[in-house]
Amino acid sequence: MKAEKSVARALTEAKAAARRGDIPAARDLYLDVLDRFPGNRKARAGLLALDDPGEQDARIARKIRSLHALFNAGSYAMALDGAQAVLKDAPQAALALDLAAACLRRLDRPDEALPIYRARIETDPDNGELWKLCGSTLIEMMRLTDAAECMVMATRLAPDVIDNWMRLANCHQRRGDNPAAFESLTQALGRDPQNPAALDQLGQVLRDMGRTDLALDAHEQALTLSSAPTERSRIEANIGVILSANGDTTGAGARYRSALRTHDGNIHALLNLASLAQPEDLAEVRNRALGLLDTDDLAPLDRSRLHFALFRVLDRAGTDPAEAFDHLDQGNAIRRKLIRYEPSNQTCLFRAIRSMSDQAPQLDASGDGLRPIFIVGLPRSGTTLTEQLLSAAPGVHPGGELTMTERLCFDLMRRLQNEGGRVPSVDDMHHFATELRQGQAALANGAPVLLDKMPLNFRWTGMLLAALPDAHVVHIRRDPIETCWSNFTTSFSSNGNGFVYGLSDLVDYHRLYTDLTDHWARQFPDRIHMVRYEELVSTPEPVMRGLVAACGLDWSDDCLHPERVERAVLTASVHQVRKAIYNGNRGRWRPYTPFISTLLDGFGRADAA
Structure with a gap:
């Protein structure tokens, strides 16, 4: 020693x-x-x-240049080995450290790259590029609050770097804070008003804020300014998403095809086209997807999406369930691995949510005017249809899937844990309610009632009803096998629904969901209105009249006609809710019965409704 x-x-x-x-x-x-x-x-x-420090630096620079050639060729593991070899003799070589961190990120090991960037920032704290790289790594790890702090530092140190503002906006988008994302993109476009990438991103933010008219303008402007085929293809696909949300499936399909003509590797466009293509076009979509699937350097997420696209095509054709399920299974397995979904984490989370909510003091002061109604349940359970119907009632504004509840609840939960695991105080609840009401007011367009149909808010029902005495919760419950199968066949755009990519994960999560929602129903029997999806679509008038009355709304005959409601729909149910209420979307899992015993056995049934 x-x-x-x-x-x-x-x-x-x-x-x-x-x-x-x-x-x-x-x-x-x-x-x-x-x-x-x-x-x-x-x-x-x-x-x-x-x-000879100069000679050593030159030798390292020459070595790193050769390693960058490996990196650019996609040989990330070899480039990493080379960078680590350099670091054995020169542990503080900045070029080698930066290359090693970049390789680790490409190898899907951001947790190992993060300490490298943290250490580099300690020695060079005024380097805006390092703060950006650190923030981008944290985004990949879904540590979005920490990522936002890093990206704010990057914008302060290098305010004229447009990419810093765009990455900060991306971080806000992922956190569900679209107003903050809008502000960041305003900063970017104030410095470069003709930046097509920033305009395209602005269109996505405006779309998520419900301003599809302005979003289309931003995308179209971006398209006129862009000359890069890959970028133009991405912009056209984003325009297709908005046209589809507005009910223009013909226009959406045309945009997706145009995007593929511009860049045949646009998997986002191909996945969306697989749902819209006419029967005579299915073979072309399938051949495109199979061709792209043979690409050697395909990113895992893109490979997953291609498998989902092939499932959609084969499922619609209905000729080979085994092949269709094989693609579906592969797509889900890749996505599950990427998300690193761990069921035990959900068990702990649900336990913590219930503990925090049960100990939260209930407030007795209602808001000044705006009244929220939360539509909750599992994804693909009928929440979008219910929102479409309720939004037809006078004075009701549909807010879509708002993420502010989840963000504020998680922020409060982390703060309580950091303060020794204390319970929420009256001040905590007032602060939570004030922030929530302010966010809702900004999105209600002056309407007295706002619908928030984020399905997973079922987790936060206890907090919402404790903090907002005038709020109501509408809980949509659908047959478990129908719900789980619908989720398993959906490639969601975000990573928030990580439990849907495994059949056993779905069964486990459904049990957690059932236990928690039953608990809330016992706690708040007069403020939670449970609607069974099967009853809603089979006998819509008595169900909807009862729900409208329970929520304190005025009746409109349009509450029975979702096809009459003109608004953008940005969920996986976009095409279903454009039709009159129908009861024909059941049993889609039946051709796949030989492959889903995990699901059927999980609910103790060999058959379902």
């Missing part, structure tokens, strides 16, 4: 001597270490730097 301490002290003193310019003293200290420990890498590297 004494020798180790002596070596450590000698190395520290050598570095200090080198920093103050006393090269002879530093050389003597390094040589003393090497006399006793000839293999000491830190001493060798330090001595080499003293002898």
